[in-house]
Amino acid sequence: MSSPFFLTLAGALISGTLLSTPTAETDPGGPAPVVRDRSTAADGIDEIWREHLAAADLEPAERISDVEFVRRAYLRLAGRIPTLPELEAFADGGDRSELISELVGSDAFESRMYHLLADMLRHRSNLGNQTSGEPYAHFIKQSLADNMPYDEFVRQLLTAEGPAHARGFGATGYFLRDRGMPHDNMANTMRIFAGTRMECAQCHDHPFEDISQKDFFAMSAYTGGLRYGTNNLFTGEDGPEILRWAAEMRRDSDRNVRRALGRVARQITNGVSGSGAAGDRLPADYQYEDAKPRSLVSARTLYGDTPQLPAPRPMNRAEMREARQVGIRANRSTLREVNSREAFADWLASPSNDRFNRVIANRMWKAMFGVALTEPFDDYREDTVSSAPELEDHITALMVEVGYDLREFSAILASTDLFQRAACAHPADETSAFPFRGPLLERATAEQVWDSLLTLLRDDPDATLTAPGARAEFVYERYDEVAGLDEEGLQELVDRELLRYTDPDKFRQMRRQELRSMNQERQAGRRELQREFARRTAALRRDLRAARQRGDAQREAQIQAEIRKIREEIGQGTVRDRRNASALVRASELASPAPAGHFLRVFGQSDRETIDNARTVPEVPQALRMMNDVVDKVLMGAEAGIRTRVVGADSDRGRVTIAFRSILGRDPTRGELRDWTRDFDEFGASCASDLVWTLVNSHEFRTIR
Amino acid sequence: MKNFLEASNRSDDPTRRSFLAGLAATTLGVTALPRVGAAAQFTRRVPRARNVIFVYLSGGMSHVDTFDPKPERREVMGPMGIARSSVDGIALGQHLPLLAQRLDRATLIRSMWSNQGAHVQGRYFLHTSYSLRGTIRHPSLGAWLTHADGPDNPTLPPHVTVGGDQYGAASGYLPQSTAPLPIGDPGAGLQASKLPKGVDQGRFDRRLERLRRMNEEYRQNHPGATVDGYDTAYEQAVSLMQSADLQAFDLSLEDEATRAAYGSSKIGQGCLLARRLVEHDVRFVEVVSGNWDTHVENFEALEERLPDLDRALATLISDLEARGLLEDTLLVVASEFGRTPRITEGRNGRDHHPQAFSTLLAGGGIRRGHVHGRTDELGEEVVEGKVTVPDFNATIAHALGLPIDHEFQAPSGRPFKIADKGRPVLEVFE
Secondary structure: OOOHHHHHHHHHHHOOOOOOOOHHHOOOOOOOOOOOOHHHHHHHHHHHHHHHHHHOOOOOOOEOOHHHHHHHHHHHHHOOOOOHHHHHHHHOOOOHHHHHHHHHOOHHHHHHHHHHHHHHHOOOOEEEOOEEOHHHHHHHHHHHHOOOOHHHHHHHHHHOOEEOOOOOOHHHHHHHOOOOOHHHHHHHHHHHHHOOOOHHHHOOOOOOOOOOHHHHHHHHHHHOOOEOOOOOOOOOOOHHHHHHHHHHHHHHOOHHHHHHHHHHHHHHHOEEEOOOOOEEEOOOOOOOOOOOOOOEEEOOOOOOOOOOOOOOOEOOHHHHHHHHHOOOOOOOOOEOOOOHHHHHHHHHOOOOOHHHHHHHHHHHHHHHHOOOOOOOOOOOOOOOOOOOHHHHHHHHHHHHHOOOOHHHHHHHHHOOOHHHEOOEOOOOOOOOOOOOOOOEOEEOOHHHHHHHHHHHHOOOHHHHOOOOOHHHHHHHHHHHHHHOOOHHHHHHHHHHHHHHHHOHHHHHHHHHHHHHHHHHHHHHHHHHHHHHHHHHHHHHHHHHHHHHHHOOHHHHHHHHHHHHHHHHHHOOOOHHHHOOOOOOOOHHHOOOOOOOOOHHHHOOOOOOOOOOOOOOOOOHHHHHHHHHHHHHHHHOOOOOHHHHHHHHOOOHHHHHHHHHHHHHOOOOOHHHHHHHHHHHHHHHHHHHHHHHHHHHHOOOOOEEO | OHHHHHHOOOOOOHHHHHHHHHHHHHHOOOOOOOOHHHHHHHOOOOOOOOEEEEEEEOOOOOOOOOOOOOOOOHHHHOOOOEEEOOOOOOEEEOOOHHHHHOHHHEEEEEEEEOOOOOHHHHHHHHHHOOOOOOOOOOOOHHHHHHHHHOOOOOOOOOEEEEOOOOOOOOOOOOOHHHOOEEEOOOOOOOOOOOOOOOOOHHHHHHHHHHHHHHHHHHHHHOOOOOOHHHHHHHHHHHHHHOOOOHHHHOHHHOOHHHHHHHOOOHHHHHHHHHHHHHHOOOOEEEEEEOOOOOOOOHHHHHHHHHHHHHHHHHHHHHHHHHOOOOOOEEEEEEEOOEEOOOOEOOOOEOOEEOOOEEEEEEOOOEOOOEEEOEEOOOOOOEEEOOEEHHHHHHHHHHHOOOOOOOOEEOOOOOEEOOOOOOOOOHHHEO
C-alpha cells in the first residue's frame, strides 16, 4: 500500500535514525522536510500548554502508564485498539516515541485519516448521476499513502479536470460531489478549508457578518464556467466517427433513444472541465441596488490579497469556434476561461491564508485530543476567540512549518506531554471551554469501534487493507472498455439502456438475470476457495476432533488458530468479494458510507451527506447489536482470535487476564480477577463468552481513555 | 441502569416496571413538566390525535410538481402534467394519481413558509421549530410528545424513526429516553432483538449483573464521564427484547397482498411498518424518504420517485381508515422546503425554495378534502394563509393536545416552547 519511499521512511523511523534528520535527505522528491526535531516541537507546544493551564490555575492531569498509552496511541493514530501481541510487546519496555513513529508510518494511519477526510469531504462511493465515487476514494487514499502535503491535496481537488472514471482523475470527485451546484460547492469549500461560513450569502446578504450576496458571487466567480462533463469523449481511433454517429442518432431519434444515448455517453463524458472564467452572473432575483440582476461579477476574494486575473467576458467568435472544435457547446453567454480555479487554489491553500492554516491545525488537534481549540473550527467570525489563543497560534504556525505534513504534525501532537496525560470528561456545561488538563474522555468513533472489534477477531486486522485504488479498478476497467467500443458495441449498450424506458419490466428482468449470473460466478469462485480450504485443513481438522475428544482445550485452541491462519490466507479473495458490506475488513475498505443498518451506521458513522456529521450518541440498536450479535455469533465464533486465545489459555487466571488485555488493554484488578475466576469455577468454560460479552459491552471498551 | 438489572431477575412482569422506573428516573432530570393531566389546561380542545406518522421527504420535495401544480403555466410545469383528485377543483401533479383519489380524506397546506434554505438548517427547523445554533440542541416533536405525554405501550419505545437520516428527529436537551429508536431498513425490522442461541435468560441476567458492576466501577474511576445515555439505551434495549409486542417490527407477518399494496419501495415498506407500530401504540413514527433534492433533471427524478410515494401514501390512508386507526392517527407529509418554480436552464432542475411550499395532513381530527392557503400563479410566493414552520408544528402539537403555550426549561436554564412562537392553524381542524 505504501509507496516504496514511505516504506523506507517508516523503516528508518522505527529504527530511530530519522528522528532528528530532515526527510529530504532520504528522498529529495518526498514530502516537506521536518524542520525541527519532533520532541523539540512537542516541547514547544507543552510549554504554552502549561502556561495556559497555570493562567487558569489548573494542574495537568496525571501521567498515564505505558499500557494506557499504547491503547490510546493505537486508537488515535491507527484507528483501532492494539492486538494482544502489540500490547504485550510494548508493555515489555516499549519506547513511546518509537511507537508513535511506527504508527504514523503505518497503513492503519492512512485508514484512520481516510475517515477524517471522508467526513469532511462527504465522500460517497456513489456520487449519483451514474458517477462512481471510487476513483475519488482512490485519490484521497493515494494522497495519504504518498503523504501528499495537505495544501497540495487541497490544490489538486480545486483544480482537478478530466474524465471522472478514467485512471488518474479521481480528484474531480470534489466538484462532482456537488454536481450542478457550484454555489453550494463554494460555500462548502470556504467552510471546510477556510473555516468561513458563507452559505447564507448565497441567497441574501449575511445577517450577522459583513458578507454581501455580491461578495459570495465574487467568490463563486473563481469556479465560474465549470462544466460537469468532459470534452474528452471517445479515445479510440474511430473517435471522431463515433461522435458523428452519436450526433446523428441524437438528431434523428425520439426522446427515449436520446436518453439512452445520454446514459451510455455519460459513462465516458462524466467529469469536470473548465479552468475557471473569473466571473459569475448574479441571480435573476438579485435584490440589491449595487448591481443589476444577471450582471457579471468579477472574481474577488473575501479577504486577503486578490489574485490578479483578467476581467471576465463572454467568448468572442474566434474563441467560440475554437471551443466548439473540442466539443464545448459554447454560445454567446459562455465565458472565456482564464485559469481562475488555479489562482483561487493558490490563494486558498496558502501559508499566508491564516484561516486555512488554523482550520487544518484544529482539525488535526481535535483528532488527537477530542476537542479543537476553537469550537466549532469551521465557523470563524470577526469576534471568534480561541479557548487557548497562544496555543492555537502556535500550532497554526507549526502546521505551516512542517509543510502541511499531516503525519508529522500528528506525530508531534502525540509526542506532547499533554498526550501522555489522563483523559478528562467534558464539563457538564457544554458551553464552557474544555480545560485541557488532558485529552477528552470520549466515545470512540463508529470506525474505531468496528476496527477494534476486527482486531479482536484477527491477529492482523491491517492485512485487510488493500491498495488505495483497489475498489476503483473495476470502474477504470469499465471506462476503458466503453471508451474503446466501436459503433456496433455502443449500439448494443444504447439498445440495452433503451429498454429502461420502453420496456421497464423486461429491463428489470434482464438486470435480475445479469445479477444472478454474476452471483453464480461469485459463488463458483467461493466454492473453489472452500475446496481449497477443505483440502489444506483436512489433517488439522482430524487433529481438532481428536483434541476435542480428549478434552484438551489448549490444543484445540492452537489448532483453531492454525486453521484461522489458513482461512485468512485463502480469504484474501478477490476485490469484488471485499466489496461485500458484511466483509470483516477494516472500515475504510467498505463502501462509503456503509449501507443503512450496517454496524458502522448504527454506531454513528457519518452518512456523508453533510459535513463532519459522524455521531457518538448512544442509541438502542447499538446496545442490541453489542448484546445479541457481536459476541456470541462473531467474537466467540470457532476461529475468532479472541476466543482461541481466551479458551486456549492454560488457567482461568490466564483466561481472565488475556480477555482484559485483549479487549480493554489492561490487566484485571484484583477484585475483577477474583470475581471472574470464581465464575469460571462455578459455571465452567462457557464463562469465557460471558467474560468477553461483559467487557465489550462495558463503557470502558467504547471509550478512548 | 440499576433498574433494569434488578428488575430483570424477577419473573412478575419485570419489563413494564423497570421501564417505567427508568423513565421516571430519567425524565426527572429536566424540569417539572406537566404530565397528561396538567397538559389539558393549555389546550383549547380535546385532542383527537393520539399518534403521529410523520413522513419526512428529505431534500426538499418540489411543491409545484406535487401538491401545488400550476397547470396554466407551462414555464413552471415543463413536461409535468396533473392528476384530477376526488375533491372538486383540486389537482395534484401527474405522478400522484392514487393519492389524488384519497384527497377527500386530507388537508393540503399550500402556503408553507420557511426562512431556512439549506438542508441541514431546514431539516433542523422543520423538526424542532428553532434555528440551528452552535450552543444547544433542541428536541424534535416526537421527543416532545414522548416527554410531555409519555408512552402508551410501556415495552415499546414511544418514538421511532424508519429509514434513518441523521440530524432529523432527536431528543435535543430532553433525556435520552425521548430519543427515537432508529430502524434503518424497514424490511429488516429491528435487528438483534433476540438473545443469541445458547444464551438463556438466566445467563443473560448474569451477564447484565457483571456489566452493571463493571460500569459502576468505571463511573467511580471517571467522575463526570457522560455515560447515563448509554445506561438508558441499554435499559431500553433490555426492556424491548422482553416485549411481547416485538412482532410489531416484523413486516413478514403481513400478508403478501398488503405488502404489495404499499409497494416494495423503501417508503412503501416504511409506511407499512409505521402503521404496524402505531397499531401497537407507538406514539410518534417518522418515516424518512430521501433523494428529493432534484437540482438536476428534476422531471426524470420525480418520474422515478413519485409513483412509490403515491402508492405508499394512498395505501396508508386507506389502510389506516379500514382499520379504524385514522381517527386518532395524524398523518403528516412534509419537506424542509419546496423548489424553485423556475426550471433551471441547462440542467432541467429546481433549486431550494423555502418561501413557498406545501404539506399534507390527514386523520386525527383534520378536515377532509380541504386546502389551506394559496401561492401566486407561479407558486413562488405565499399570497394567502401563510403558515410558518413553527405554526405547522404548533398545529401538529395542538392536534395532540400538547401544551404549546407552556415554557419548558432546558438544563441550561433557558426557556423554550414546544413550537417556539408558532400558532396552530385552527382552520385545518374538523
